[in-house]
Amino acid sequence: MDMHIQYSLFILFLPLLAFLIQIFFGKRLPRQGDWVSISAIFTTLFFALIMFISMLTNYNPDFKQEASFVWLDMGEFQIRLGFLIDNITIIMLLIVALISTCTHIFSIKYLEDDIRYSRYFAYLGLFTFSMNGIVLANNLMSMYMFWELVGVSSYLLIGHWFEKKSAANASKKAFLTNRVGDIGFFIGIMLIYNAVGSFAFSDVFSGVSSGLIAGTTLTIAGLGLFMGAMGKSSQFPLHIWLPDAMEGPTPVSALMHAATMVAAGVYLSVRIFPILTPDALLLVAYVGGFTAFFAASIAITQSDIKKVLAYSTVSQLGYMILAVGTGVYTAAFFHLLTHAMFKANLFYGSGSVIHSMHHALHKKHDHHTDPQDMNNMGGFKDKMPITYWSMLLSTMAIAGVPIFSGFLSKDAILAGTLSFAQHNPQHFLLAIFGFGAAAITAFYMFRMMFLTFHGNPKIPDLIDDIHESPKEMTGPLILLGGLSFFIWYTLPNYNPFSTYGWFTDLVKPMNAVVPGNMTAEEIEAGAHHAHYLAMYVSIGVAAFGIFLSWLFYIKKGLSAEVWAKRWGFLYDWSINKYYFDENYDKYIYQPTLRLAEKIAWIDWELYDKYFINGFGRLINWVSKISGKIDYDFIDQIIVDGTGKAASLFGRTFKKIQTGKLQNYVLYVTAGVIILMVIQSF
Amino acid sequence: MDYILSLLIWLPIIGMIVVAIIPREKEESIRITAAVTTGIQFLLTLILWYDFDSQDGSMQFKEWAEWIPSFNIAYHLGVDGLSLPMVVLTGLLFFIGVFVSWNIKKAVKGYFALFLLLNTGVMGVFLSLDFFLFYIFWEVMLLPMYFLIGMWGGPQREYAAIKFFLYTLFGSVLMLVGILGLYFACGKTFDILELTRIAPLALDGMLWWGISAIKVIWVLLFIGFAIKVPVFPFHTWLPLAHVEAPTAISVLLAGILLKLGVYGIIRVNYGLMPDGVYWFSTALAFLGLINVVWGGLCALAQKDLKKLVAYSSVNHMGYSLIGMAAVVAAGEANGLNMKAAQAGLGGAVFQMFNHGTISAMLFILVGVIYERAHHREIEGFGGLASQMPVYTGITAVAFFAGLGLPGLSGFISEAMCFIGAFPVFKGIVIASTIGILLNAAYFLWAFQRIFFGELNDKYSDLPEINKLELFTVIPLLLITLFFGIYPSPYLDIISSTMDSIINHVISLSTYASM
DSSP states (O other): OOHHHHHHHHHHHHHHHHHHHHHHHGGGSGGGGHHHHHHHHHHHHHHHHHHHHHHHHHOOTTOEEEEEEEEEEOSSOEEEEEEEEEHHHHHHHHHHHHHHHHHHHHHHHHTTTOTTHHHHHHHHHHHHHHHHHHHHBSBHHHHHHHHHHHHHHHHHHHGGGTTSHHHHHHHHHHHHHHHHHHHHHHHHHHHHHHHHSOOBHHHHHHHHHTTSSOHHHHHHHHHHHHHHHHHHTTOTTSTTHHHHGGGSOHHHHHIIIIISTTHHHHHHHHHHGGGOOHHHHHHHHHHHHHHHHHHHHHHTTOOBHHHHHHHHHHHHHHHHHHHHHTTOHHHHHHHHHHHHHHHHHHHHHHHHHHHHHHHHHHHTTOOSSOTTBGGGOOOOTTTSHHHHHHHHHHHHHHHTOTTBHHHHHHHHHHHHHHHHHHHOGGGHHHHHHHHHHHHHHHHHHHHHHHHHHSSSOSSGGGGGGOOOOOHHHHHHHHHHHHTTBTHHHHTTOOOTTOOOSHHHHHSOOOOOOSTTSOOHHHHHHHHHHHHHHHHHHHHHHHHHHHHHHHHHHTSOSSOHHHHHHHTHHHHHHHHTGGGHHHHHIIIIIHHHHHHHHHHHHIIIIIIIIIIIHHHHHHHHHHHHHHHHIIIIIIIIIIIGGGHHHHHHHHHHHHHHOOOOHHHHHHHHHHHHHHHHHHHHO | OTTHHHHHHHHHHHHHHHHHHSOTTOHHHHHHHHHHHHHHHHHHHHHHHHHOOTTOOSOEEEEEEEEEGGGTEEEEEEEOTTTHHHHHHHHHHHHHHHHHTTTOOSOHHHHHHHHHHHHHHHHHHHHBOBHHHHHHHHHHHHHHHHHHHHHHSOTTHHHHHHHHHHHHHHHHHHHHHHHHHHHHHTTSOOBHHHHHHHHHHHSTTOEETTEEHHHHHHHHHHHHHHHHTTOTTSOTHHHHHHHHSOHHHHHHIIIIIHHHHHHHIIIIIIHHOHHHHHHHHHHHHHHHHHHHHHHHHHHHHOSBHHHHHHHHHHHHHHHHHHHHHGGGGGSGGGTOOHHHHHHHHHHHHHHHHHHHHHHHHHHHHHHHHHHHHSOOBGGGOOOHHHHOHHHHHHHHHHHHHHTTOTTSHHHHHHHHHHHHHTTTOHHHHHHHTHHHHHHHHHHHHHHHHHHSSSOOGGGTTOOOOOHHHHHHHHHHHHHHHHHHHOOHHHHHHHHHHHHHHHHHHHHHOOGGGO
């Protein structure tokens, strides 16, 4: 067996093993077995690193390994499961292993004393297993299966503190919203399988290029699959679950709801890019672009530090989807990579702050103050220097400041978008979404930093109890803070303004297999052409956003309150998230529940009680009448009047008129049989 | 092992006689007798599984003896890939059912005697190859079921029992008419194998009162079986019977008795009237859609947990119906799509088994909580996860199995049903994928209300699920997990038989002339 396949098997199944050990024996093991999960995840990281290093040493952009086996066999109908390992897979495996490892380490202290400590680590293992399953899948069916399993681990971890109603609600909402997307995903799979007769990506690609599925059907199939991505990557209008998912423990938010799981939708879009038709791509681009802008506009007014980051994640995922839609899908994957590092770090940072707040509040026996509300923070900079500097690096990365990773990846996306808008001027809106979101992102991220770490503490007597977090938590912060610099993603090149490096060498865009789509060269040439303009504009808007943020929250040259009033209705929309939850509740959930109740009432009270039972009553009534006729009329008048022999006949006849339903049915039956017998001779 | 099938059928009768002899005070002996009887029967079904030749798509272990020669009635038994898994499931669920019934207090002797009689009836239906015998066993099931619900059930047990009885009897009578119609139209034989050969040709073009005989018989038999499935609109007996029946009887009802309907449709309607399959397939898929949506919506609105699970059966059997309809995909008119036909029919048959294990598990779990809290109001619980972690974990797996989570068996069969039916019934399948969402919605919502939130103080001393209960539910859980990860052993057993059913339907249908 090939080394890559072997290592992948380890990477896939070790976390599952840890899950099984933890779920059955975790509580009885010393330290509740966290070391089991941690050693498993470190081994996974080790194998992922070896694969990554071998990728770098081989430096082969066309590297590809595939292995599969027949899982289900009905003769002609078969489902094969298998691995597809190329450079994208290897990079993704490393992302998952690295962030998962950091999350494990970070959680040791963050969830210390938690009542379900071993359970928590078990679920982390289940998640890592499922996520790696998605990453390694070589076909749509296994991807769908792991896709759902990821949904379950997310359900379990969001609901980790299920005693809280909000957490229980959030976990259910996450699962159900994802299922809406999965319906589309499954319909897409059926459409493709129906045409191509296989689930494997390679067969699907060759099937599409040979025209087995084309035109509108292909567009619908592609959009169906994309609907799955919309659910998982929290794209408008299925974005509602991700902010609520922040009810889960913060390290989980870093791992799943920022870096990896929500990126699965982007990963799927990257994988299926070659079969998306121009129409499908256009819709994808609009969904992504709109989500990027729309979510950013919500993040701007949130005061819960995790909510800011959550909407920022939605917005950044929108960027990636926008990149897929405009054709620069390797840029989407590049942003997935850099975003995973800096966004996970931002969540760890927020976790560090919340942890510290929590302990400070606990010390004062204050259980009412919200430890996540930035209105209760301020001035933490000197108290938590590692957290501050680490978060600052990542904030620069997400805001798109040069020499940081996010600048490069965002620039690549914006160049692609700009080029798309230049070629299709009617879609100039996409470019506006892209650059607009970039400006807003820079603004709200620095707003978050300023509110949390700068200025005067808003609760002055709390500040003395705010301390830097223990090294289990600062360790990941230092590592990922460092990974916010551009250099890690462009080696062996040192130019901070060029994405060129190992990534662009090893992840080459593939041509679409849909006949008539733009080729990879054409797309790349366009993006290259738009590159400089995009870069200047994006640096400009980022600088503008940061400056404005500084003006509002440090210099106080502009008052946030006054501006909030001045733009009253916009502010109101933003802080209330455009009332999506309220409207979904009013126009979707409640009507569905009312419909269900109506249907159940019809079924039980109306149909069953009146129709079915009425049927019984009718027969009862008929039998009573016939009994009456039988006795009063036949027996009393006719029979009694025609002598003894006839009376005997009557009594016999009366016996079978028992009024029992069974008998009547039997007589009817007998009649039918006789008729049938007559007919068949 | 020449008479293994007879042994399977009559062993419970022997057990019943032993139970009848044991004095009524010796309750422990009665229970043990029932356990031993069903235990041996279960072992025999496993031996049958082991000895079964999965390459052979025809009847195996056949037994034949003359019975009433003047009417051409014979004692004819056999097993193939369609009935074998059902036979094993019957063995398993009756064995488990004894332990689920272990705490029955009232009239133990009568209970187990009827329980074993029911066992004979069910086994007999699955193994009969003579229509007359089939019908006798079909009716034999009815009687013990009536008493088991009517005497050992909940507060409304009598109403539920009579309703169940009349509903099913109505179906039986239609079925009897259908059977007799076949008997006279096809050269006076009750032999199912022979009818499978003769009927498609004999009925071809035959008209009764100007209507095609195939249509008449198809509808008569279909209604008879549809009541058992239950297919909308013949389903309203089910929630009532389930709510009132004691736990073990609910387990058997959902686990096996409902499967008799699907089994009957495939064995009889598909085997004897291939033309009817074509004629009816769209209606079948459409009824499946209604079952999925109607059952799902009703389940969503339920306040009683057991009723929710009962409606989930309506919902889940809908997938089976959709899958069954896919057989026509292999026909010429639909492009000889053997892949789809195999996926659909295989999925439908797999779904029967999976729903058998999953719903049995669900009913046992409902019984566990009812035993402790003495009510089943979903809203009346809350926070049980912190009080009963093991019970919560098992219920979570069962609920996730119910909502079709990959890795658990229900997903595979549902997916196969969808994939199989898709090429022919695109609109219906797309509409019924809403079931993917509905299933998740009603299960997760119920789960949240029962297990999440702060613990209801009333239940702060609720005991954890005990060893006996674990013993009844763990095997089902393992099966669900095993076939969810590795479905091949099951599909290997059925696939040859599925192929011969598909080929039979396709090669003998002359729909155009109907």
